[in-house]
Amino acid sequence: MRRYDLLIGGEWRQAEGGRTFTVDDPATGETVGEVADASPADAAAAVAAATEAFPVWAAKTAKERARILFRWYDLMMAHADEIAECMTREQGKPLAEARGEVEYAADFVQWFGEEAKRVYGETIPASHPHKRLLVLKQPVGVVAAITPWNFPAAMITRKVAPAIAAGCTVVIKPAEQTPLTAGLLAELALEAGMPPGVMNLVTSSDPAAIAKVWLEDERVRKITFTGSTEVGKLLMRQAADTVKRVSLELGGQAPFLIFDDADVDAAVREVMASKFRNAGQTCVCANRLYVQRGIADEFTRVLAERVQALRVGRGTEEGVQIGPLIDEQAVAKVERHVSDAVSKGARIVTGGTRLTQQGARFYAPTVLADVRDDMLVMREETFGPVAPVRVFDTEEEAIELANRTRYGLAAYMFTRDLSRATRVMERLEYGIVGVNDGLPSVAQAPFGGFKESGLGREGGRYGMEEFLEVKYVSIGLLP
Numbered sequence: 028m029r030r031y032d033l034l035i036g037g038e039w040r041q042a043e044g045g046r047t048f049t050v051d052d053p054a055t056g057e058t059v060g061e062v063a064d065a066s067p068a069d070a071a072a073a074v075a076a077a078t079e080a081f082p083v084w085a086a087k088t089a090k091e092r093a094r095i096l097f098r099w100y101d102l103m104m105a106h107a108d109e110i111a112e113c114m115t116r117e118q119g120k121p122l123a124e125a126r127g128e129v130e131y132a133a134d135f136v137q138w139f140g141e142e143a144k145r146v147y148g149e150t151i152p153a154s155h156p157h158k159r160l161l162v163l164k165q166p167v168g169v170v171a172a173i174t175p176w177n178f179p180a181a182m183i184t185r186k187v188a189p190a191i192a193a194g195c196t197v198v199i200k201p202a203e204q205t206p207l208t209a210g211l212l213a214e215l216a217l218e219a220g221m222p223p224g225v226m227n228l229v230t231s232s233d234p235a236a237i238a239k240v241w242l243e244d245e246r247v248r249k250i251t252f253t254g255s256t257e258v259g260k261l262l263m264r265q266a267a268d269t270v271k272r273v274s275l276e277l278g279g280q281a282p283f284l285i286f287d288d289a290d291v292d293a294a295v296r297e298v299m300a301s302k303f304r305n306a307g308q309t310c311v312c313a314n315r316l317y318v319q320r321g322i323a324d325e326f327t328r329v330l331a332e333r334v335q336a337l338r339v340g341r342g343t344e345e346g347v348q349i350g351p352l353i354d355e356q357a358v359a360k361v362e363r364h365v366s367d368a369v370s371k372g373a374r375i376v377t378g379g380t381r382l383t384q385q386g387a388r389f390y391a392p393t394v395l396a397d398v399r400d401d402m403l404v405m406r407e408e409t410f411g412p413v414a415p416v417r418v419f420d421t422e423e424e425a426i427e428l429a430n431r432t433r434y435g436l437a438a439y440m441f442t443r444d445l446s447r448a449t450r451v452m453e454r455l456e457y458g459i460v461g462v463n464d465g466l467p468s469v470a471q472a473p474f475g476g477f478k479e480s481g482l483g484r485e486g487g488r489y490g491m492e493e494f495l496e497v498k499y500v501s502i503g504l505l506p
């Protein structure tokens with residue numbers, strides 16, 4: 028059992044009234060931890076602490092800020108197994124994946140520590156000889172970060188590391204289902220020397236109440252959110268009253284286009300990596316597979332063979348590749364999508380059922396064929412281990428089908444034809460395109476979506492810009 032209080036102003040303190048809530052293992056339903064359940068007053072106290080810490084932190088040199096981030100990185104790597112195990116217990120993903128996420132999460136901390144030293148300004152040629160024009164980059168101020176459960180570590184560091192590197196201070200509300208990983212990361216940040224108030228952690232079972240306090244407070248200058256498009260829109264509306272800066276990483280509906288010239292084995296390998304990571308619960312998961320007619324039967328057969336061989340079970344068991352879904356609602360959504368598809372004529376090639384013998388929240392990795400565009404699996408984010416295969420004929424048709432969605436986060440294609448890859452890549456209305464690559468995310472590249480998949484970018488130098496204000500200074504030289 029892990030237990031965490033709120034981290035406010037460098038101190039662990041109980042929530043108002045001593046309230047707490049428990050955290051369950053999605054694989055077993057067993058309670059694995061307990062955390063403080065913050066009230067609106069606690070949320071306000073966190074903002075006060077971050078506000079007090081801001082001017083001191085912003086005035087530190089980039090090198091000083093980087094030093095603390097590097098120590099945090101080292102501690103995350105030294106505790107990688109412990110963080111991974113904590114993550115698997117509260118989120119369900121297989122241990123090997125959790126371990127991979129710890130490295131990915133730590134990469135942001137290291138990369139933004141390095142990048143802190145490269146926040147360059149600019150000089151601009153003036154129109155008058157007696158003037159000098161400068162551009163300064165300065166931290167935006169107090170940042171509120173709200174994160175989801177599917178990447179309990181990386182979604183925190185992808186926001187917090189650039190914010191802190193830029194000189195901002197942060198208040199974080201992690202997902203209710205995965206607050207333990209957040210607590211452990213915060214503990215390591217303190218050990219790394221993070222000064223009081225620079226990073227504050229507020230766990231709560233009432234996210235709307237916490238967000239309301241933060242969004243109404245004019246001292247909070249930025250909200251950065253990862254989660255569903257619906258909640259993202261709510262937050263964006265609320266942020267308007269104090270004209271906060273807003274970064275949103277929202278839902279996806281990723282298409283994966285596989286052309287006739289593709290190497291089927293390699294394409295299946297990348298589709299598997301993209302689709303079945305975290306049991307299909309990622310925003311960049313291939314949600315819709317479009318396969319050109321010439322290789323559709325072979326592709327579907329090879330994919331089904333590989334999917335059938337996936338080992339499902341508790342994430343803590345050796346060799347498990349697919350863990351449970353996060354909660355009952357998630358399993359119900361997958362069931363609804365599959366039964367809708369079947370009722371409209373889809374064929375289950377493999378899977379298609381809940382695996383009750385494993386536990387209530389396990390769903391069999393599934394491949395659907397004879398899929399049509401009006402099925403829910405092709406129109407909404409399934410967020411589960413279901414791969415629907417839809418056949419297409421021409422390149423033009425594939426592009427049109429891929430873009431036919433309100434989302435625009437990630438898209439993928441498999442082809443050996445460079446000219447085709449270039450044409451298609453340029454026309455896909457997506458923030459991330461994987462060409463013969465099912466796992467494109469890395470700390471040094473921009474991550475984010477077009478359309479209703481979000482606003483702004485995380486990762487890479489673009490991720491740093493999100494936490495910086497641009498200040499133009501015109502200096503008149505006196506005679």
Ligand code: NAP
Pocket residue numbers: 173174175176177178182200201202203204231232233234235236238253254255256258259261262275276277278279309310311408436476480481
């Ligand atoms: P969610 O329900 O939107 O929750 C995300 C966060 O928002 C959680 O911390 C949640 O708190 C909080 N929240 C919920 N309702 C809120 C409200 N009314 N006001 C303020 N905060 C609120 O999303 P999720 O189910 O956790 O995550 C899955 C979604 O995230 C999927 O759509 C996925 O595609 C998206 N996602 C996007 C990216 C990306 O980078 N684009 C990455 C990962 C996930 P509670 O936990 O307490 O409910």
